[in-house]
Amino acid sequence: MTxxxxxxxxxxxxxxxxxxxxxxxxxxxxxxxxxMREIRSLLEAWRDTxxxxxxxxxxxxxxxxxxLIAAGVYMEFGNK
Numbered sequence: 005m006t007x008x009x010x011x012x013x014x015x016x017x018x019x020x021x022x023x024x025x026x027x028x029x030x031x032x033x034x035x036x037x038x039x040m041r042e043i044r045s046l047l048e049a050w051r052d053t054x055x056x057x058x059x060x061x062x063x064x065x066x067x068x069x070x071x072l073i074a075a076g077v078y079m080e081f082g083n084k
Contacts, residue, residue: 026032031039 023032026036
């Protein structure tokens with residue numbers, strides 16, 4: 005068996021395995037492209053949401069800390 009024949013046989017086996025794997029997870033039909041695009045869109049939305057929630061929590065904590073500092077300063081110097 006030549007190297008070219010071996011490479012062709014491996015290529016065919018890889019393609020057959022990939023098709024079978026896609027079939028096993030339900031991505032073998034003509035809707036697969038749209039399904040993957042939708043999954044990617046949902047993943048991007050999830051990442052954006054996580055980022056926004058993190059930023060909101062950070063802003064809330066920052067405002068709370070600054071408010072406590074301001075209250076402390078007022079209580080210390082406001083009575084004099």
